[in-house]
Amino acid sequence: MALARVSEILKMADKANTSVIAFNSSDYNMIHSVFTIAEELNKPALVMLDPRHAVLWGWGNPEIYAQIAIEEARKVKVPVSFHLDHCMDFDLIMRCIKAGFPSVMYDGSMLSYAENVKNTAEVAKVAHAMGVDVEAELGHVGFAVTETDQDDLDLYTKVDVAARFCEESHCDSLAIAIGTAHGFYKKTPKLDLQRLQDINAATDTPLVLHGGSGVPDDQLEKAFTMGINKFNVGTEYFYNYYQTMKAYCQEHEDIFDLQTTVQASLQDYLRQKMQLCRM
Ligand SMILES: [Zn+2]
Secondary structure, three states: OOEOOHHHHHHHHHHOOOOEEEEEOOOHHHHHHHHHHHHHHOOOEEEEEOHHHHHHOOOOOHHHHHHHHHHHHHOOOOOEEEEEEEEOOHHHHHHHHHHOOOEEEEOOOOOOHHHHHHHHHHHHHHHHHOOOEEEEEEOOOOEHHHOOHHHOHHHOOOHHHHHHHHHHHOOOEEEEOOOOOEOOOOOOOOOOHHHHHHHHHHOOOOEEEOOOOOOOHHHHHHHHHOOEEEEEEOHHHHHHHHHHHHHHHHHOOOOOOHHHHHHHHHHHHHHHHHHHOOO
16 A cells, blocks of 8 residues: 655655645546556656536546555555645545545635735634545646746745745645646746755755646756655546547547557657656
């Protein structure tokens, strides 16, 4: 059984001066592929459930997701875990905790500082009592499609506030805004590495980088040595899934090999992407 606490995996990443990679995964194929390649490469890895996939779009539910992730984790020796991504809904967070999620994100990044601290601390109180870790967000990681969110300094995490936020909210990891955005970039992002170093110097809380699809590897490698211990990737992984399915369906009438073809393609992508994690 290699299901580990996310905070333990982040600690391992911090010691190794690198980052674990967390992949948004919505179904069995995606979860299975991440844990399979983690085992093959002997590198810890995480999968994350997006609340939209859990509830809003009705694709599945957290209980089944947890069962799949726990069962898949049981098959590998390398430490792996799973996590609820970007959630503002207390009921869904509690449902995931009850379902066995080892880690949840409460995202109050669009709220005032005071509300963000208060709500994160409330989630942390319950989560910690149940042995569950909490990721928070300070500053706001917006959307790449706007082209402006990634450069908007008003959205960036403020160095002088980050340490106080971690203390007051009791979060176990902190997502920070330093120049990334969610989705496909229209222009290449440029990470504010000085800000990252300053935030990392101000707090011992492990830092998380969202919006990982399309950030150049050289910038990521630097960021991983400067305090990023969890790196989230969603768009690239989903796009690989979609493109592989599309190509397969255009070329074949018999769809019985569709799932295995998708799995092979996802695993090729993961094999290459996980090299960024130096554990
Ligand atoms: Zn995110």
